[in-house]
Amino acid sequence: MIQIEEKLYQNRYRVDEGRPHIKIKNRETCTLCYDKSCTVLCPAGCYRKNETEEVTLITDGCLxxxxxxxxxxxxxxxxxxxxxxxxxxxxxxG
Structure with a gap:
C-alpha cells in the first residue's frame, strides 16, 4: 500500500524565496486555538506543532x-x- 508521503513526493514545488504565499498573521492567536486543527488537517503537512506546542508553518510543498x-x-x-x-x-x- 502506498503511503501519502510517497504520493506527495511525486509532486514538485518551486519555492519563491523570501515571498511565502501563506503566513500566520499573529502567532499569539495560535495559542488561543484549542485543538490546532491545521496541524492535523493540512494534507501536505505544512503546519506542525513544535515541542512547546506552538504552530510552525513551512510552505514548501503546499498543495x-x-x-x-x-x-x-x-x-x-x-x-x-x-x-x-x-x-x-x-x-x-494531473
Missing amino acids: ECGTCQIICMEHKNIQWEYPRGGFGILYKF
Whole structure:
C-alpha cells in the first residue's frame, strides 16, 4: 500500500524565496486555538506543532488547496494567496 508521503513526493514545488504565499498573521492567536486543527488537517503537512506546542508553518510543498483558511475561519489568522506565476506546486500527474 502506498503511503501519502510517497504520493506527495511525486509532486514538485518551486519555492519563491523570501515571498511565502501563506503566513500566520499573529502567532499569539495560535495559542488561543484549542485543538490546532491545521496541524492535523493540512494534507501536505505544512503546519506542525513544535515541542512547546506552538504552530510552525513551512510552505514548501503546499498543495494550494486552501484547507488552512477554512480550518482557521474562527480566528482568521491565516493570510493566504496563490503564489506568483511559475512558483508553487507543480503536479507531476494531473
